Amino acid sequence: MSVSFRVRCPRCGRVEEYEPGEEELKAAEERGVVSVSFFHGDHTFVVFFDKSGLVRRLSVIKAAGGTVAASTKAFLLEEICTLFGREKAAYLLSAFLYHGRLALISSSTDLAFKTYQALKELSGLERPALVVEELGSAEELPENAVLIMDRKALANLANRLEGTALVDIEAPFRPGRKEKRGLKMILNIIEQALHLGEEGRRLFLREKLGRMRNLVEKAVELLDKKGILNEDLLEREVGRLEKEEPRWLYYVLSEFGGVEPAKLGARGVREFSL
Numbered sequence: 001m002s003v004s005f006r007v008r009c010p011r012c013g014r015v016e017e018y019e020p021g022e023e024e025l026k027a028a029e030e031r032g033v034v035s036v037s038f039f040h041g042d043h044t045f046v047v048f049f050d051k052s053g054l055v056r057r058l059s060v061i062k063a064a065g066g067t068v069a070a071s072t073k074a075f076l077l078e079e080i081c082t083l084f085g086r087e088k089a090a091y092l093l094s095a096f097l098y099h100g101r102l103a104l105i106s107s108s109t110d111l112a113f114k115t116y117q118a119l120k121e122l123s124g125l126e127r128p129a130l131v132v133e134e135l136g137s138a139e140e141l142p143e144n145a146v147l148i149m150d151r152k153a154l155a156n157l158a159n160r161l162e163g164t165a166l167v168d169i170e171a172p173f174r175p176g177r178k179e180k181r182g183l184k185m186i187l188n189i190i191e192q193a194l195h196l197g198e199e200g201r202r203l204f205l206r207e208k209l210g211r212m213r214n215l216v217e218k219a220v221e222l223l224d225k226k227g228i229l230n231e232d233l234l235e236r237e238v239g240r241l242e243k244e245e246p247r248w249l250y251y252v253l254s255e256f257g258g259v260e261p262a263k264l265g266a267r268g269v270r271e272f273s274l
């Protein structure tokens, strides 16, 4: 059975007709939704559709030179959850809050950029973005940058990405026990936030995610200084740790920072049990 759709670009009015291939529909079944991009000169028209070929969302992104100009409204929390699922949303937010270099990889740089914008907006955290397909080969990749790239660019750049956390935003996320425990805290925050009104939600997320960002930053400082993470010393910096906080912290440090478990959670001689 083949499906196709016709959609009008809200920016310039051009009508696009598209017939998703079998592969794309299969991917949509796994992920809930996939996107296709149409290049309209000074802007890109992105259409998200589901496994039935039903159009679920439209978006227009304006790109200029090597930087991507301020574009349409970022995805909201609901949309991020619908696109990727709540657990993947929690994973993406965790990756963004970790302060090391991060690459968001996608079949579409537009989707990766929109996701970056949403993570920035939700967390209130300023991190520079670089669209990698336009990056000169000799250019230095800045620390703290979020690299936006498609899978082709990833293959070309693989040797320059040491120390960069690579996150494929469309890859299906099947959390195991370790991931579920590590992400529980941020999942709870997402769930609470979804029950709040717009302004309350924004403040709530900024406060909660700001605290987590601070935790990671201080933990990395301590690790650099001492070679091991001591919870007592960390508590001196950030105040009392809540029960779920170390779990999330250790998960993020090992998942995105490549920190060995042996260096985590030493509270004197007593190891925090994971």
Ligand SMILES: [Zn+2]
Residues within 6 Å of the ligand: 009, 010, 011, 012, 013, 014, 040, 043, 045
């Ligand atoms: Zn257009």
